[in-house]
Amino acid sequence: MTRPCCRTQSVALVAALTLALTAALLPGGVSDAPANHGPLTLTAAAPSAERWSADLSVVDRDDVNVRRTAAGLRLREARSPGRSARSPHSAVAEGMLLTTPRALARPATRVHAEISASVPAGATVEAQVRGWRAIGWTEWQAATSGAVFDRPVTRVQTRVVLTAPQGGATATVRGVQLTADATAAVSAATPGRTYRVYATRIGLVGEVTANGRTVQPRDHFVALPSRRGLSPLNTGDYTVRVCTTTGSRCEYAPVWDVGPWNTRDDYWNPSSVRENWKDLPQGRPEAQAAYQSGYNGGRDQFGRTVLNPAGIDLADGTFWDGLRLTTNAWVDVAYLWTGGGPRGVVGDGPLNIRSGASTSYSIRGLAARLAHVPIQCYVTGQSVAGPYRTTTRWNRLATGQYVSHAYISSVYGGSVPVC
Numbered sequence: 001m002t003r004p005c006c007r008t009q010s011v012a013l014v015a016a017l018t019l020a021l022t023a024a025l026l027p028g029g030v031s032d033a034p035a036n037h038g039p040l041t042l043t044a045a046a047p048s049a050e051r052w053s054a055d056l057s058v059v060d061r062d063d064v065n066v067r068r069t070a071a072g073l074r075l076r077e078a079r080s081p082g083r084s085a086r087s088p089h090s091a092v093a094e095g096m097l098l099t100t101p102r103a104l105a106r107p108a109t110r111v112h113a114e115i116s117a118s119v120p121a122g123a124t125v126e127a128q129v130r131g132w133r134a135i136g137w138t139e140w141q142a143a144t145s146g147a148v149f150d151r152p153v154t155r156v157q158t159r160v161v162l163t164a165p166q167g168g169a170t171a172t173v174r175g176v177q178l179t180a181d182a183t184a185a186v187s188a189a190t191p192g193r194t195y196r197v198y199a200t201r202i203g204l205v206g207e208v209t210a211n212g213r214t215v216q217p218r219d220h221f222v223a224l225p226s227r228r229g230l231s232p233l234n235t236g237d238y239t240v241r242v243c244t245t246t247g248s249r250c251e252y253a254p255v256w257d258v259g260p261w262n263t264r265d266d267y268w269n270p271s272s273v274r275e276n277w278k279d280l281p282q283g284r285p286e287a288q289a290a291y292q293s294g295y296n297g298g299r300d301q302f303g304r305t306v307l308n309p310a311g312i313d314l315a316d317g318t319f320w321d322g323l324r325l326t327t328n329a330w331v332d333v334a335y336l337w338t339g340g341g342p343r344g345v346v347g348d349g350p351l352n353i354r355s356g357a358s359t360s361y362s363i364r365g366l367a368a369r370l371a372h373v374p375i376q377c378y379v380t381g382q383s384v385a386g387p388y389r390t391t392t393r394w395n396r397l398a399t400g401q402y403v404s405h406a407y408i409s410s411v412y413g414g415s416v417p418v419c
Helices: 020-025 286-293 317-324
Strands: 048-051 066-068 072-076 092-098 102-118 124-133 147-165 172-182 196-202 222-224 237-246 250-260 310-314 329-335 343-346 353-355 363-367 372-374 376-387 388-396 402-403 408-412
Touching: 048 102, 048 237, 066 092, 072 147, 072 372, 102 124, 147 172, 196 317, 196 388, 222 237, 237 310, 237 353, 250 317, 250 372, 286 310, 310 317, 310 329, 363 402, 372 388, 376 402
Parallel strands: 196 310, 222 250, 250 363
Antiparallel strands: 048 172, 066 072, 072 172, 092 147, 102 147, 102 172, 124 147, 196 329, 222 310, 237 250, 237 329, 343 372, 343 408, 353 363, 353 402, 376 388, 388 402
């Protein structure tokens, strides 16, 4: 749902947890001492790149309007069959060659393409790739400037797209060379892009979010002003880490709604990727620019006057319990899907984040149920019996942030090293 700003109705507290150990791991009444620790970001050494050439010799039924010649790959017809000059669908002739997926020797997070071609005026050639991961194929991305995947992929498929003016000359593609940067076992997870933005409280208990969830009292999720980072219902595919500016409290929460203000403002992306407002600095929400400096006439994409600079909305549980905010505030947000390394899925929560590997340590915040959290490494600590296992393993999410592995339903994205 799209909201001009956040409501502030009061809601009832949830019932107290009854099991002592569960209360120590899930949110309870323990007050935590403030600790000003930022996240530790480590980078794994990059192994050798993998290189291969796309096979342009086979043109079959899954290819469209292309042919192989002695000189190279070309459009078969330099016109759009069945489309009139006034058609709104295609103003150019286009064709596409789809290659067989390539299994990589090791997982990769980036693929770059170099094209050898003769391209006359008005014609274009683009190499696009997609990657296979455990949850399926990624979106197609242009690879000539480097396609970056949010999680390691094990297979890469390439397609070559040619266009030409109606009746004009076509490009001739002689070859496409691809390079994949592969990752070995990741030594530490990285949180990805992090920006300071203004947070407002969602409220809206009983209403329905953009992904179909009915908002619950003391709910734990966030909203961002773009559908590009919206998780499907009951998943945490897109999760943020939102922290107070002092770093004393953090919550890892899934993105389950769209807003505030805009619905096409993925401000965390570079201008080459950002849907709208490409002239704004990366990390600057349109609403913030409109409110602070009169950008776009001080209005959002719908023409409404922007009344606050919000770049993220927090559900009541995230706002009050996770960060312990009492009013709207500036926060530091990490958009975790833009990072790398192992991720753990919080199967039961919200889960208390401890400053050490025991329930005797202070609470640093919460990890919401279904959130995908980065796991830098693990240590041995207090034995905990949880819904998935009994274990002494505690996962470090960042410096001074630990959660028991007993509450992590699964881990993906690489092996987790010992701290």
